[in-house]
Amino acid sequence: MEKKCINIGIAGFGTVATGLTKLILGNSDIIYRRLGKKIKIKSILVKDINKKRDFLPPESVKFTDKIDDIVNDPEIEIVVELIGGTTVAKEVIKKSILAKKHVVTANKAVLAEYGSELFQLAKLQNTALYFEASVGGGIPIIQTLKENLSGNKIISLIGILNGTANFILSKMSQEKLPFEQALKIAQDKGYAEADPTLDIEGIDAAHKLIILIMLAYGKNYPLDKLTIEGISNTDPYDIKMAEEFGYTIKLIAKAKDKGGNLEAGVYPVLIPKKHILAKVDGPFNAILIEGNGVGPIMLYGQGAGGLPTGSAVLSDIMSIIRSSSYNNTGFYSDQIEEASILEDKYTSCCHYFRFQVEDRPGVLAILAGIMGERNISIAQVVQRQEKKGKYVPVVFLTHRAQIKNIKDAIEEIDKLSFVMPGTKHYRILN
Numbered sequence: 001m002e003k004k005c006i007n008i009g010i011a012g013f014g015t016v017a018t019g020l021t022k023l024i025l026g027n028s029d030i031i032y033r034r035l036g037k038k039i040k041i042k043s044i045l046v047k048d049i050n051k052k053r054d055f056l057p058p059e060s061v062k063f064t065d066k067i068d069d070i071v072n073d074p075e076i077e078i079v080v081e082l083i084g085g086t087t088v089a090k091e092v093i094k095k096s097i098l099a100k101k102h103v104v105t106a107n108k109a110v111l112a113e114y115g116s117e118l119f120q121l122a123k124l125q126n127t128a129l130y131f132e133a134s135v136g137g138g139i140p141i142i143q144t145l146k147e148n149l150s151g152n153k154i155i156s157l158i159g160i161l162n163g164t165a166n167f168i169l170s171k172m173s174q175e176k177l178p179f180e181q182a183l184k185i186a187q188d189k190g191y192a193e194a195d196p197t198l199d200i201e202g203i204d205a206a207h208k209l210i211i212l213i214m215l216a217y218g219k220n221y222p223l224d225k226l227t228i229e230g231i232s233n234t235d236p237y238d239i240k241m242a243e244e245f246g247y248t249i250k251l252i253a254k255a256k257d258k259g260g261n262l263e264a265g266v267y268p269v270l271i272p273k274k275h276i277l278a279k280v281d282g283p284f285n286a287i288l289i290e291g292n293g294v295g296p297i298m299l300y301g302q303g304a305g306g307l308p309t310g311s312a313v314l315s316d317i318m319s320i321i322r323s324s325s326y327n328n329t330g331f332y333s334d335q336i337e338e339a340s341i342l343e344d345k346y347t348s349c350c351h352y353f354r355f356q357v358e359d360r361p362g363v364l365a366i367l368a369g370i371m372g373e374r375n376i377s378i379a380q381v382v383q384r385q386e387k388k389g390k391y392v393p394v395v396f397l398t399h400r401a402q403i404k405n406i407k408d409a410i411e412e413i414d415k416l417s418f419v420m421p422g423t424k425h426y427r428i429l430n
């Protein structure tokens with residue numbers, strides 16, 4: 001007789017696992033109507049069974065601190081990995097797949113680093129390894145790329161993929177706060193990862209971009225080849241200047257197909273205020289995708305939090321229960337090839353610079369000369385009488401120029417005796 005109840009095991013009981021548990025309990029009626037089956041949480045793996053918890057599942061749920069109690073329990077069909085990190089989490093995923101269990105994970109770090117290995121293992125074992133919650137929290141971006149846009153060639157995707165960074169930049173802009181103060185508020189609100197370096201240095205967004213590239217292009221783009229710049233050096237002065245020029249600063253993750261080569265990276269950029277992504281504020285995430293059939297589409301929603309992320313995890317669990325065959329990456333045989341990479345230094349866009357220079361005759365001409373020699377054409381220049389010691393800020397906006405030339409120019413300019421080193425540079429999204 002067909003089973004009427006599917007047992008799952010959860011590894012980890014933090015924010016997302018709590019959100020998932022609340023949804024499984026609170027939405028049991030709609031889940032049953034949709035599946036014709038109940039989902040039962042049988043066991044939860046935690047580090048410390050005796051830890052005081054604000055929210056507890058029903059008493060029938062067993063807490064355990066032994067991985068084997070979950071991965072080797074024959075009654076558990078689906079293991080939900082919500083531990084995070086890449087050590088114990090990887091062990092739980094691997095052991096579960098080897099035990100022929102289906103796995104649902106929200107773990108972007110483990111997939112960005114070990115995705116190829118884990119997807120191959122899942123293919124061999126004919127199990128599902130689903131990961132809707134790994135990118136964009138509650139936003140259904142994985143399924144969108146895997147299924148709904150599967151007939152498109154993806155021309156480009158640009159995402160605001162880290163809510164903490166977006167919240168910090170929004171706060172700095174709206175309330176004129178320094179970076180440290182805005183970070184503290186983000187942490188107090190619980191948006192940041194346990195280690196906020198992952199959020200503010202762009203690494204969390206990079207993990208997510210690697211996953212999106214795999215789904216959009218069927219390519220493995222190694223994390224160590226990706227250009228990653230964070231926001232920890234953001235100065236409120238540049239946010240103010242960018243605004244005066246009609247831009248807002250956002251941390252974006254971008255991938256673009258350039259004739260078969262992939263241009264990709266995570267960095268803060270100036271976005272024109274009327275651009276749709278400029279309106280994505282606070283902890284929200286958004287992904288703008290351009291397919292050659294569908295044209296541009298944008299998905300927007302909560303990129304973190306227990307219930308939104310739990311909603312994505314639950315959709316994976318339900319989708320596994322409904323299916324009888326599994327494709328994890330959206331590519332036939334789950335074959336993921338190595339990406340052919342367009343190196344960052346050969347990419348080009350428009351740029352924003354802020355130099356701090358001594359205010360004396362000939363200075364601007366020298367800066368402009370160095371840029372001109374490197375084929376960097378200036379679009380706008382502003383000098384303000386806002387002295388910092390003996391230096392004044394000079395802001396340049398340029399036409400399109402290659403990153404290599406930009407880096408060379410900054411290196412040369414920063415060595416000049418009348419320039420304070422540490423020139424600020426941002427790419428402009430256009």
Ligand code: HSE
Pocket residue numbers: 136137161162163164165191192193199204303304305
């Ligand atoms: N720390 C992440 C963010 C949430 O701020 O977006 C989960 O990926």
